[in-house]
Amino acid sequence: MRLRKKPHTDEKLQAFADFVTVGDVQPVQKDLSRKLYVELGTGKGDFITQIAERNPQINFIGLEVEATVVLTAARKVHEKNLNNVRLIVFDVSNIAELFAEHAVDRLYINFCDPWPKKRHAKRRLTYVSFLDLYRKILAPDGEIFFKTDNRGLFDFSLEQFATAGMTVRDVTNDLHANEPADNIRTEYETKFSAAGVPINFCVAKF
Numbered sequence: 001m002r003l004r005k006k007p008h009t010d011e012k013l014q015a016f017a018d019f020v021t022v023g024d025v026q027p028v029q030k031d032l033s034r035k036l037y038v039e040l041g042t043g044k045g046d047f048i049t050q051i052a053e054r055n056p057q058i059n060f061i062g063l064e065v066e067a068t069v070v071l072t073a074a075r076k077v078h079e080k081n082l083n084n085v086r087l088i089v090f091d092v093s094n095i096a097e098l099f100a101e102h103a104v105d106r107l108y109i110n111f112c113d114p115w116p117k118k119r120h121a122k123r124r125l126t127y128v129s130f131l132d133l134y135r136k137i138l139a140p141d142g143e144i145f146f147k148t149d150n151r152g153l154f155d156f157s158l159e160q161f162a163t164a165g166m167t168v169r170d171v172t173n174d175l176h177a178n179e180p181a182d183n184i185r186t187e188y189e190t191k192f193s194a195a196g197v198p199i200n201f202c203v204a205k206f
């Protein structure tokens, strides 16, 4: 997703400094009394704000590389008065520097950029080198919840999960055909579903 850089985004994010980190990011100190779920490529925050609202006993961190969309997500966190969400302007490529080993209980990858050209495959957030990073930070029983509209990316990702020695469950190529009551639609999910595009989903575990 390419966005025009809006002026003063970082200054505007300062208003949310109690739960938004931008710039010099320090390793996350986990609250050991709580589970920690992390969303990669949080976008405008529809998913993380809803799941955090439904699960106040769990801490959530959203990682998003584009500060402009983090600002939109931050406004939603603020409006809902959530105290269990933190947003970090951060490139997932560096995720192993952010979390201690096995500190993360669950990862959500929702509609990550498909990078359709074969020469860009290594940039997909489900490429095996990314999975190796996730393996380090995930708890032994930790899982990756993955959703995408893109069937090519989904099939590629299933191959990558297998290459990394992961098992998968709840695999579907049409999540909304029998949509679980607890499914939370992301911005992209809402958009693609309205356009009649089926949503692929699975849960992967090391």
Ligand SMILES: C[S@@+](CC[C@H](N)C(=O)[O-])C[C@H]1O[C@@H](n2cnc3c(N)ncnc32)[C@H](O)[C@@H]1O
Pocket (backbone or CB within 6 Å): 001, 040, 041, 042, 043, 044, 063, 064, 065, 066, 069, 090, 091, 092, 093, 110, 111, 112, 113, 186, 187, 188, 189
């Ligand atoms: C297609 S959008 C999906 C947004 C949201 N998850 C949804 O489902 O509606 C992908 C998002 O991932 C972010 N992103 C892409 N690569 C990233 C990376 N390496 N690290 C962090 N965020 C990334 C993009 O900036 C964009 O906001």
